[in-house]
Structures are given as structure tokens and as C-alpha cells.
Amino acid sequence: MMRIAVLAVAFLVSSGLSVANAQTGDSEKRPHIIFVMADDMGWGQTGYRNHPVLKTPNLDLMAANGLRLERFYAGCCVCSPTRASVLTGRSPVRCGVLTHGYALRHQEKTLAQALKDAGYVTGHFGKWHLxxxxxxxxxxxxxxxxxxxxxxxxxxVSVTNFFDVDPLMSRQGKFEQMEGDSSEVAMAEAIKFxxxxxDGDKPMFAVVWFGTPHSPFKALDDDKIPFGNLKADSENHYGELVAMDRSIGTLRSALREMKIADDTLFVFCSDNxxxxxxEPDTVGGLRGNKGxxxxxxxxxxxxxEWPSMIQPRISSYPACTMDLFPTVADVLGLPEDVFVKPLDGVSLKPLxxxxxxxxxxxxxxxxxxxxxxxxxxxxxxxxxREQxxxxxxxNLKDDPHEEKDLAKAKPDQLAKLKSAYQxxxxxxxxxxxxxxxxxxxLTExxxxPHYWTIDPRYEKYLPEWKDRWEYRSYxxxxLKK
Incomplete structure (x- = not known):
């Protein structure tokens, strides 16, 4: 137990960041920051990883011009927890977000709050789920x-959870019926922002969280054409990713047209x-799936991608969504008190x-x-974990598919990692x-977690929404009760 306690202290100490010494120049040189995240997109679902049927020309261009992270981990294997990890730099369990549909605690400190306090104008577009x-x-x-x-x-301009074609969204509390693919709808709102x-006096922070390619799968007809030989769910799933990739291209073009591409720190990842x-496989041959x-x-x-600061290359450094807040804080030289500590992330700025x-x-x-x-x-x-x-x-270097359990063959290594884990x-x-x-x-x-369909605040909308395809079954x- 003493060894565990010592290691716990070591973890707490090592969670700190030396952001105070970051040199970012005057406020006019602070980068714009854009975080874009797919919903249920697997590690293997890109053209640059040679997926057998899916083409992602815009993500491929982004990867060719940026830092492609081949060992990047979501904060959890389901969505809400990972979103909490992005905003806090902490394991979602620390934040109380144990699985999908949990709320982020008010006592947490978020990246958006830190950037707003630092003079950024901030916007969220798409899936929230916190x-x-x-x-x-x-x-x-x-x-x-x-x-x-x-x-x-x-x-x-946001919704509670996954969303699909022609979504009904909320613009700061005012409901609006949108038209088109969900990824393109969310991206269009981000670009408007x-x-x-x-041209204002504040740098910008935009978060775009897609509902793609989460079920239920519903793609535009033209986007399904390359996948007509697949079963319906797979056909629509991959069609959604085609539109999502197109929206990435729309954003990259818009940044160039606005002449801010070189000065924008742009991060793309998936939530789990x-x-x-x-079919075909979503995870590039790795073991396991979402969950x-x-x-x-x-x-x-x-x-x-950050053209003025990052030279294109591929990295195998193990990184994660918890690293994003510490990285931005390091880039901007934000004070230590923007975080709730301990952190689980580290700054990727040196990378x-x-x-x-x-x-x-x-x-x-x-x-x-x-x-x-x-x-x-x-x-x-x-x-x-209780047994x-x-x-x-x-050993992921020798066995990336996790096929050979070395627990018995490497007892000392097993003991070391178990102590660190504990x-x-x-x-x-x-x-x-x-x-x-x-x-x-906890102060509250x-x-x-519960379904919005049984939330009294939504009760008055149920008769109006009962025939919408995405809500009908829920x-x-x-109404039958």
C-alpha cells in the first residue's frame, strides 16, 4: 500500500504543466483554434490508412500537410466521456462523466472558459452530449x-446528442430546422461564426462535433453511390463519412479564403x-471496437494542422484527447489556475x-x-478491474493487435504497470x-442521466415531434404509457 501511495503522489506531481514560460508574442499573434471531432469513426476509416472502400481526400490532404498522430487515444471508448476529456484535460471519470449521457460537472474548468477569459470568442456547433x-x-x-x-x-448551434440529415437544432435556445447532411450543416454554422x-479584435475558438457516422445511418443519395454493393447500414455509414470529409474540405478552403489558415491551430479526431x-472493417485490423x-x-x-508552426510528418508518440487543453494552454502561456488538477493530459507543443x-x-x-x-x-x-x-x-510495438498476452511471461513488467494503474x-x-x-x-x-423524452422540460414538444423519423420510435x- 505504501508503494501505491507513493506512486499516486508521483502521478499528481507529474500532472502539472510549465505553461507560464511559454512564449507566444503579442495578442495579435495568438492562433485561431478549431477542434473538429467525428462521432464513432474508427482508426482505420481514412484514405491515408488505405481503407478498402472509403476515400477521404480532404482528410488525406490535412494529414499530408499536418502532424498525423498514429497513436492517438480517445479519453474513453464511448462518446460523452471523451468530450469531457477534451474540455478539461482530465480523465472523464474524474469529471463524473462515466458513460454516455452523463453531465459535465459545473465545478470543472473548461478549455472554452479559459480561452474566453483569455480574450477569445468561442463557439460550439453540433453534438454536445454533456x-x-x-x-x-x-x-x-x-x-x-x-x-x-x-x-x-x-x-x-447545438443538439443534445447524435444528429442526422435535416436536423432540428438550437441556436442558443431558439429552435431552427436545418436542411442537408448533418456534418455540412454543423460546419456551415462554424464557418459563419x-x-x-x-476581422474582430479577438482570436476565435470553434468546436465542431459531428454526429457522423453514429447510428442511425442516413446518408445523402449521391454520397451512397460508391457503396451500393454494401448492406444498407454500411452503405449509409460510409456515405455519411463521405459528406463529413467534404465538410473538412469546405472548412480548409474557407480558412484559406479568409486568409487565416496559416494562423489556425486545427485539430481533427474521433470520440471513440x-x-x-x-463492413468493411472500421478499426484498421485492431482488436476491439467502441465500448x-x-x-x-x-x-x-x-x-x-497549423501551417505556420507544424512541419508535415507522421508521429507514433502516444497522445490522447486529454492532451488538447494542456497543449493549447502551453501554446498561449495560460496560467496554471485555468485547470482543475490533477491533469491526465500533457502538452504536445514540443511535438x-x-x-x-x-x-x-x-x-x-x-x-x-x-x-x-x-x-x-x-x-x-x-x-x-476488481479482480x-x-x-x-x-507490447504494442511488437503486437499492435493485442494477440499475445505477456502477463505470465513478463511478471515484473506486469507488476510495474499494475502498480502504476492502481x-x-x-x-x-x-x-x-x-x-x-x-x-x-461536490457542491451539488x-x-x-435520462432520456429527454421523459424530461418534463421537453414534454410540450412531444406531440409536435412525434412524426419526425429520428424521434418517432423514442x-x-x-406516448403509449
Whole structure:
């Protein structure tokens, strides 16, 4: 136990950042920042990774001109937790976001809040899924205290969860019927935001969270044409990704037309690993899928493009969504108090200019009974973290598909990673209990996740929405009771 306690302290200490010394120049030179995230897109679903049927020419161009991260991990193997990790730099378990549909705690500090305080104008567009509501994406209510506006976003056009063709969205509480593919709708709103503010005196932060290619799968007819020989779900799934890739191209062109491309830090990634039962394979041959902590459930495509600062290359440095907030803070020289600590992320700023050595801080994951710890080439995995004999050990360099469990062959390495995991896990438990916050405890209970169809605030909309294809089955269950 003493060794575990010492390691826990080491994790807490190593979670700090030396952002105070970052040199960014005057305020006019601060970059614009854009985060774009797919929903359920697997590691193998890009043209640059030679997917057998999907072409992604715009992501391929972005990868060819930016930093392509081949070992990038989502904060969790499902969506809401990863979104929390992006905004906080912390394991989602620390934030109380245990699985999909959980709300982000008000006591957390977000990247959007930090950038807003630093003089940025901030906007969110698309899927939110951090307000405790489950079910298909519905317009976020103006009075929802867990919506984007309460976590640092000045402007937002958002929905609660996944959304598809012709979505009904909320512009800061005002409902609007949109037309077209969901990715292109969200991107069009983000571009309007950028055009509105590009000549202002504030740099811009835009977050675009797609609902693609999450189920239910519904693509535009023209986008399905290349996949006509596939089953319907796969055909629509890949058709959605065609439109998503096109929206990436629209954004990159718009940045060039606005003459801000060189000065924009643009990050693309997915929120968790790829889906099973979609053909061809979504995860590039990795083991596992969304919902588990093997590589296929956690490793996702990721690219960082910043033409004036990043020379194009491919990196195998193990990075994660928790690193994004610390990276931006390092780039801008933000003070340490923008974070709730401990952090689980580290700054990737040194990686922008050169390869860096092994990652000093392992990356921990927890989801339900599952857990994993990635420590450079080594990975610890368990399907039941409560049972000591359930831990598996893999060398990802030699065995990227996690086929050969080395737990018995490498007992010393297994013990080392288990000790590190237990230290991290103990720190995460303390965070979950609220020990990290200024009050030393939770000041309000975590909202109970529930479907918006049974939320009294949405009750008056059910008769009007009951015939919408994306809501019909959910609302019928409620109206029949």
C-alpha cells in the first residue's frame, strides 16, 4: 500500500504543466483554434490508412500537410466521456462523466472558459452530449444549465446528442430546422461564426462535433453511390463519412479564403473507436471496437494542422484527447489556475517541431468494469478491474493487435504497470469524490442521466415531434404509457 501511495503522489506531481514560460508574442499573434471531432469513426476509416472502400481526400490532404498522430487515444471508448476529456484535460471519470449521457460537472474548468477569459470568442456547433440527456439529438433548451453556454461558449448551434440529415437544432435556445447532411450543416454554422468574427479584435475558438457516422445511418443519395454493393447500414455509414470529409474540405478552403489558415491551430479526431457490424472493417485490423478498452475501442484517427508552426510528418508518440487543453494552454502561456488538477493530459507543443522521447505520464482509461493503462510500448488491460487475476499485458510495438498476452511471461513488467494503474486509479477515485475542487467536495449532486423524452422540460414538444423519423420510435414509447 505504501508503494501505491507513493506512486499516486508521483502521478499528481507529474500532472502539472510549465505553461507560464511559454512564449507566444503579442495578442495579435495568438492562433485561431478549431477542434473538429467525428462521432464513432474508427482508426482505420481514412484514405491515408488505405481503407478498402472509403476515400477521404480532404482528410488525406490535412494529414499530408499536418502532424498525423498514429497513436492517438480517445479519453474513453464511448462518446460523452471523451468530450469531457477534451474540455478539461482530465480523465472523464474524474469529471463524473462515466458513460454516455452523463453531465459535465459545473465545478470543472473548461478549455472554452479559459480561452474566453483569455480574450477569445468561442463557439460550439453540433453534438454536445454533456448535459445528462440520452436519446437522439434534440435542440438544447435555453434554460438548460448544462448546455454549452454554461461551459464557456459565447455562441452555439447545438443538439443534445447524435444528429442526422435535416436536423432540428438550437441556436442558443431558439429552435431552427436545418436542411442537408448533418456534418455540412454543423460546419456551415462554424464557418459563419468564423466569418463573423475574423476581422474582430479577438482570436476565435470553434468546436465542431459531428454526429457522423453514429447510428442511425442516413446518408445523402449521391454520397451512397460508391457503396451500393454494401448492406444498407454500411452503405449509409460510409456515405455519411463521405459528406463529413467534404465538410473538412469546405472548412480548409474557407480558412484559406479568409486568409487565416496559416494562423489556425486545427485539430481533427474521433470520440471513440469504430463500430462493429459495419463492413468493411472500421478499426484498421485492431482488436476491439467502441465500448471496450482494446486498441480498436480507444485508438482513433487524429491530425493537427497549423501551417505556420507544424512541419508535415507522421508521429507514433502516444497522445490522447486529454492532451488538447494542456497543449493549447502551453501554446498561449495560460496560467496554471485555468485547470482543475490533477491533469491526465500533457502538452504536445514540443511535438509540433520534433519527435520527443517516451511519454513520461502513462494514459489511464476506465469504463464500467474495464480499465487500461498505456505506457509507451506497453499496455495493461482488464475486463474486470476488481479482480486481480484479470489483468492482461501487451507490447504494442511488437503486437499492435493485442494477440499475445505477456502477463505470465513478463511478471515484473506486469507488476510495474499494475502498480502504476492502481496509483492512478486511487487518484481518480479521489477526484470522482470531489477532492480536487476548491470546496474539497461536490457542491451539488451529479444529475441522473435520462432520456429527454421523459424530461418534463421537453414534454410540450412531444406531440409536435412525434412524426419526425429520428424521434418517432423514442416518443412512441412515451406516448403509449
Amino acid at each position: 448535459n445528462g440527456l440520452r436519446g437522439p439529438g434534440a435542440p438544447i433548451l435555453a434554460e438548460d444549465t448544462y448546455g454549452p453556454g454554461h461551459f464557456g461558449f459565447d455562441e452555439w 468564423l466569418e463573423k468574427h475574423k 473507436g469504430g463500430l462493429p457490424r459495419i 471496450n478498452v482494446y486498441e480498436g475501442g480507444l485508438r482513433v484517427p487524429a491530425i493537427i 509540433f517541431t520534433d519527435e520527443i522521447g517516451p511519454r513520461e505520464q502513462p494514459i489511464g482509461f476506465r469504463f464500467q468494469k474495464q480499465a487500461a493503462l498505456v505506457d509507451n510500448d506497453w499496455k495493461l488491460v482488464t475486463s474486470n 486481480d487475476n484479470k489483468f492482461e499485458l501487451y 496509483a492512478w486509479d486511487a487518484a481518480v477515485e479521489a477526484s470522482f469524490a470531489g477532492k480536487d475542487y476548491a470546496a474539497g467536495k 449532486p451529479d444529475p441522473e 416518443i412512441q414509447k412515451v
